[in-house]
Amino acid sequence: MSMASEELSDRVRDLLTGHMAISEKKMFGGRCFMLNGNMLVCPLKSGSLMVRVGKDGMDDALAVPGVVPIQMRARVMTGFVEISGDMIEDDDALGDWIARAQAFVETLPAK
Secondary structure, eight states: OOOHHOOOHHHHHHHHHOTTTOOOOOOOOEEEEETEEEEEEEEEETTTTEEEOGGHHHHHHHHHHHHHEETTTTEEEEEEEOOGGGGGGHHHHHHHHHHHHHHTTTTTTOO
8 A cells, every 4th residue: 555545544544533334445455444334435546535426426526626537447437536635635625525425325225
């Protein structure tokens, strides 16, 4: 795991402290944060953040500067966006994206 990914993981972990249903799982070359067994956010090697916003949240998320669709190999992952590290340098901005992901993931059945 890269230093950028590790630092971002620490920041995400600090913001999620006290949330009982949060777990961590190694995925995508980093550590993903799960809510009730569903992926919430995942710091990436580059220092950017993969955020689960759901299909209905894609347009709003992509309207924000520094946000792009997530591509795995040649396929766009519907419902997931990548937030540039520049856009989440302060904890308020990072917390806003985590809250956006949480609002969607809480609608999903627990795994």
